[in-house]
Each structure stands twice: as structure tokens, then as C-alpha cells.
Amino acid sequence: MLKVLNTYDHDLSLRWALCGRLNSPYLYLRKFIIALEFSGSGYVWIPYSFIMIGINYTSVNEAMRYILLFTGLMFDVAVIGTAKWFVRRQRPIINHDDVLSIGPDKYSFPSGHTSRAVFLLFYFINTSFFQNIRGSVIISWLSTVVASRILLGRHYISDVLAGVLFGIFECAAVVRLTPFEYPGAKDQGAEPHSKTGYTKLVKKLSQMFQQEAKQAGKEKLLLTCATAAARHRIEAGYEVEEVCKYFDFVSVMTYDYHGSWEGKTGHNSPLYGMRNERKKFREWNIKGSMNVWVELGCPKEKLNIGLSAYGRAFSLLRDPGITNSKPMRKKKTSIGLKAGAAEAGKYTREAGVLSYYEICESIQKNPNNRVFWHREMSVPYVSSETLWIGYDNIRSVTLKMQFLKEHGYGGVIIWSLDLDDKTGEICNEGPFPIFNAAKNELLIVPDHLSNINKKCLDDNDTLSIEQLFSQSTTIKGINLSKIQDFLNFY
Known part of the structure; x- marks a missing residue:
């Protein structure tokens, strides 16, 4: 039976090697098929992933994507190389000009190109690696890479089928290593049971914190989380009513709603939505x-x-309809324009992200970068012919804190202090303008600081770090002297 299957595999593979036989009428396609073959080669993807790790070393999330890609590719080399060394099946007799076959790769079973293509396909789709490229395009490209193995006469059909199985195994192994931000996020590699598992973890932590407090005779440690803002993430990842029983507070990351990954402009953290939104x-x-x-x-x-305390910055790919003087009538808003990530800032060094003080610098240094106010969303944005930035300023932060108080929410988190203007010398709005804007609207200053409290009521004044830490002060249970060293770090 095996002999019959092997003969059938051999004959069918040679028949389908349309660009491998020297007398084939399709030989003119050979150069194109070889180009496809090279596009799926480890000689391309391994150096690419290694270089991208170096380029993105300042961004943990971006670097991790390439680290996992590099890990998967090297895992593929090890697995396929070992399998080929043990099986040692010779390549089809019509295989020629195969300059990529080195070492164990001179053997045929299994197909390394196929396993790598399948791994890349599953990895790219599962991790949304190429967010601006349709999945159908990726599938078509990698499918032709797989087909090239037979069309060029490099492999037998059974080699390719085995390569598919190896690729699925490799992807399953690597995706399990992929860190996911939200439980239940299938696109990030989260397991289906992570939603209920998260609830069990939170409950167990709460019990342990209570037990530790009793044993130590101290106040219970706070159990908190920073969590998702989008409905599909929340519903997929959290048993909300249950986990909220155990958390002392839940910080919703109400930012990063839009960014360069969408391929169009959108505000980072709008307070309200727009009427005409999808x-x-x-x-x-x-x-x-x-x-x-x-x-x-x-x-x-x-x-x-x-x-x-940062904004999402875009490099516009077409005329946004904004002149140096005023918006053109034909363009009522610059939301949704085709755009990519703006150039990385001098200090934050991440494409598409600018700290608050970097945004202030860009406005001051380039008169074409004008600040506009979006009435529906109650947030500012910077717009010019080439740049668009959605961010927060003192006005929008104050409105958000008023919204918080009006609706009875518990508090606020800020990401992050090091992105605010520490000295106040760049934005000319006093030290930590974003932090102070939130504080001025929310914090109740103790009576012994009543003279400073009067200053806080003036919209034009803010507390300096020196004033804030001039004495050991506790505001709403927070010992400010405890975080002084942290602030001084920046």
C-alpha cells in the first residue's frame, strides 16, 4: 500500500512540476515562481525579524511581536532540519538551480518552505501582524509560496502535506507563548477559558490579600486592575459583575481608541462620540x-x-483639506483621513506616539501645526497639511474630570507622569499640566494647605512639585511624600 502511494505521489508530483521540467510550455513563469519562493525563504524572514527587534527595542510591545516571530522561525529551522536529517529523502530528479538548499535542506521531506509559510500565515492572522493588509492577500501570497514547491519540482506532494502539518504544530506552539493583554482575546492568542480563569485568579488574590491583612494586623492591600475600554474586549474577557466584587477599583484604559494601525486619523481619547460614526x-x-x-x-x-499625557500622531497620506489659515469648506472634519504613523518623537522614540511636551514643541516650532477643537468629542487635535495629532490638553482634561464627578465615577488614572511636561518650561503651563489639570478639578486639599488651596481655584495657577511636597501631605489617603522619589526620577 505504501509503495503504491509513494509511486502515485512521485508521478503526480512530476506531472505538476510545470515550471520545473525544462521542456515545459510554462517555463517562462519560472522566474516569477522563483521570486515567490524567495519571498517565503528563511533567508528573508529571519534577518528581517532580527533587524526589526533592533529597530523597535524601545517599544516592548512592538519588539515582542518580532521576538516571537524570530523565535518561531528559528524553531521551524530546528524542527524541519532535524526531520530532514533523519528521513533523508532525496529531492525530485527534476529539481535544479536550487541555491537555497544548504546542509540538511538538501533533503526533501518535509518541505521547509511550506512549514514556514503555514507558520507565517497562522502567526500573521492570529496576531494581526499586518493590520493594514487584508487576510485574503496574505493567504493568497503564502498559498502561492506553498504551490511553488511543487511547480518548481523542489518537493513531492507528500513533502508539502507534511510541511503543512509541521507548520500548524509550530504555530500552535509559538502562539501559546504570545503574551495577551486581555483575557478572552483570541486575536492575541488568549485561551477560551481565560475569561473564567481570570475571575478565579482575581477571587483567589482577594482571599489571599484578606488573609495576609489578618495575619499581619494591617489594612488589606488594594486589589486593582487596568482594563479594556472596548465592548468586544470587555464582553469576551471579563465576568464583569463577578470580578468587580473583588476589585477595590477598576481603571478603564479609556485611550488608544484609534491609532495609526487603522490606516486613518482618529482621536486617541474622545470624551464623546460623533453622531455620524459607524x-x-x-x-x-x-x-x-x-x-x-x-x-x-x-x-x-x-x-x-x-x-x-500623550497623543496619537499621524502622517497624512493625502491633502486633509486644511490650509495654513483655516479649514477648507469642503472638509468639515479631518477625522478618518488616510494616514500612517507619524515620525517618532525625539524623546519617546515610537512612531505614531508623541508625549504632551513633544506635542507642545511641534506646535511651537511649526506655525502650520494648528490646534483645533472638536466640539462633538470635546477634545483638541493638531492639524496641518502633513500631520494630524489627537491628544488631550488642560481644557479637555478639565471637562473629563467634570464628567467624572457628574456621573459619580470613582477616580482617574493617568498614563503617564513621564509623558507630562515635568518642569512646565516646554508647554509654558506650569509643571505637570495634565496631572495638575486633573488634580485641580478633583483633589480636596487639607485645611493646613488652605493658602495653596486658594491658588488651586485659579485656573491660571497650578501646584508645583516643590509646593506639593513641601511637607509630608496626605490627600485622599495617598501619602504624596511616598511618590516624591518616583516623580524626581523623571
């Missing part, structure tokens, strides 16, 4: 996200709103 995006704003958490059963007083 249904999918109508809740992609602070009001919408907080409503989802409340709707699913989390008490308002446990929910914290997230603020960002």
Missing part, C-alpha cells in the same frame, strides 16, 4: 466605555477613567 465605533469614547462597564454590572464608584 455603529462599531459609537462606544469608542470615554462616555461609551464607562457605560458598558456600568451596564454589565460594575459599580460606578469602583470605576476609574483613564487619561493620556
Whole structure:
């Protein structure tokens, strides 16, 4: 039986090697098929992933994507090389000009190109690696890479089928190593049971914290989380009503709603949505996200709103309809314009992201970068002919804190202090303008600092770091002297 199958495999493979036989009428396609073959080669993807790790070393999330890709590719080399060394099946007799066959790769079984193509396919789709490229394009490309193995006469059909199985195994192994940000996020490699597993973890932690407090005779440690803002992430990853029983507070990361990964401009952290937004995006704003958490059963007083001391910056790919003087009538808004990630900032060094003080610099140094106010979303944005930035300033932060108080939410988190203008010398708005704007609207200053409290009521004044830490001060249970060293680090 095996002999019959082997003969059939041999004959059919030679028959389908349309660009491998020297007398084939399709030989003119050989150069094109070889180019496809090379596009799926480890000689391309291994150096590429290694170089991209170096380029993105300052961004942990970006670097990790390439580290996992590099790990998977090297795993493929090890697995396929070992299998070929043991089996040692010779290549088809019509295989020629195969300059990529070195070492164990001179053997035929299994097909390394196929296993690598399948691994890349599953990895790219499961991790949304190429977010601006349709999955159908990736599937078509990698399918032709697999087909090239037979068309060029490099492999037998059974080699390719085995390569498919090896590729699936490799991808399953590597994807399990992929760190996911949210439980239940299948596109990030999260297991289906991670939603219920997360609840069990939180419950267990809460019990351990209570037990530790009793044993130590101290106040229980706070159990908190920074969590998702999008409905599909929340519903897929959290048993909201249950986990909120155990958390002391839940900080919703109400930022990064939009970014360069979408291929168009969008605001980083809008307070409200726009009337004409697609249904999918109508809740992609602070009001919408907080409503989802409340709707699913989390008490308002446990929910914290997230603020960002940075903006998402875009390089416009076409005329945004904005002149140096005023918006053109034909373009009522610059939301949704085709765009890519703007050039990395001098200090943050991540494409598409600018700290608050870098945004201030860009406005000051280039008069074409004008600040506009989006009335519907209640947030500012910078726009010019080539640049678009969605960010927060003192005005929008103040409005968000007013919204927080009006709706009875618990508090606020800020990402992050090092992205704010520490000295106040760049934005000319005093030290830590984003932090101070939130504080001025929320914090109740103790009576013994009443003279400073009066200053806080003036919109034009803020607390300096020196004033804030001039004495050991506790505000709403937070010992400010404890975080002085942290702030001084920046």
C-alpha cells in the first residue's frame, strides 16, 4: 500500500512540476515562481525579524511581536532540519538551480518552505501582524509560496502535506507563548477559558490579600486592575459583575481608541462620540466605555477613567483639506483621513506616539501645526497639511474630570507622569499640566494647605512639585511624600 502511494505521489508530483521540467510550455513563469519562493525563504524572514527587534527595542510591545516571530522561525529551522536529517529523502530528479538548499535542506521531506509559510500565515492572522493588509492577500501570497514547491519540482506532494502539518504544530506552539493583554482575546492568542480563569485568579488574590491583612494586623492591600475600554474586549474577557466584587477599583484604559494601525486619523481619547460614526465605533469614547462597564454590572464608584499625557500622531497620506489659515469648506472634519504613523518623537522614540511636551514643541516650532477643537468629542487635535495629532490638553482634561464627578465615577488614572511636561518650561503651563489639570478639578486639599488651596481655584495657577511636597501631605489617603522619589526620577 505504501509503495503504491509513494509511486502515485512521485508521478503526480512530476506531472505538476510545470515550471520545473525544462521542456515545459510554462517555463517562462519560472522566474516569477522563483521570486515567490524567495519571498517565503528563511533567508528573508529571519534577518528581517532580527533587524526589526533592533529597530523597535524601545517599544516592548512592538519588539515582542518580532521576538516571537524570530523565535518561531528559528524553531521551524530546528524542527524541519532535524526531520530532514533523519528521513533523508532525496529531492525530485527534476529539481535544479536550487541555491537555497544548504546542509540538511538538501533533503526533501518535509518541505521547509511550506512549514514556514503555514507558520507565517497562522502567526500573521492570529496576531494581526499586518493590520493594514487584508487576510485574503496574505493567504493568497503564502498559498502561492506553498504551490511553488511543487511547480518548481523542489518537493513531492507528500513533502508539502507534511510541511503543512509541521507548520500548524509550530504555530500552535509559538502562539501559546504570545503574551495577551486581555483575557478572552483570541486575536492575541488568549485561551477560551481565560475569561473564567481570570475571575478565579482575581477571587483567589482577594482571599489571599484578606488573609495576609489578618495575619499581619494591617489594612488589606488594594486589589486593582487596568482594563479594556472596548465592548468586544470587555464582553469576551471579563465576568464583569463577578470580578468587580473583588476589585477595590477598576481603571478603564479609556485611550488608544484609534491609532495609526487603522490606516486613518482618529482621536486617541474622545470624551464623546460623533453622531455620524459607524455603529462599531459609537462606544469608542470615554462616555461609551464607562457605560458598558456600568451596564454589565460594575459599580460606578469602583470605576476609574483613564487619561493620556500623550497623543496619537499621524502622517497624512493625502491633502486633509486644511490650509495654513483655516479649514477648507469642503472638509468639515479631518477625522478618518488616510494616514500612517507619524515620525517618532525625539524623546519617546515610537512612531505614531508623541508625549504632551513633544506635542507642545511641534506646535511651537511649526506655525502650520494648528490646534483645533472638536466640539462633538470635546477634545483638541493638531492639524496641518502633513500631520494630524489627537491628544488631550488642560481644557479637555478639565471637562473629563467634570464628567467624572457628574456621573459619580470613582477616580482617574493617568498614563503617564513621564509623558507630562515635568518642569512646565516646554508647554509654558506650569509643571505637570495634565496631572495638575486633573488634580485641580478633583483633589480636596487639607485645611493646613488652605493658602495653596486658594491658588488651586485659579485656573491660571497650578501646584508645583516643590509646593506639593513641601511637607509630608496626605490627600485622599495617598501619602504624596511616598511618590516624591518616583516623580524626581523623571
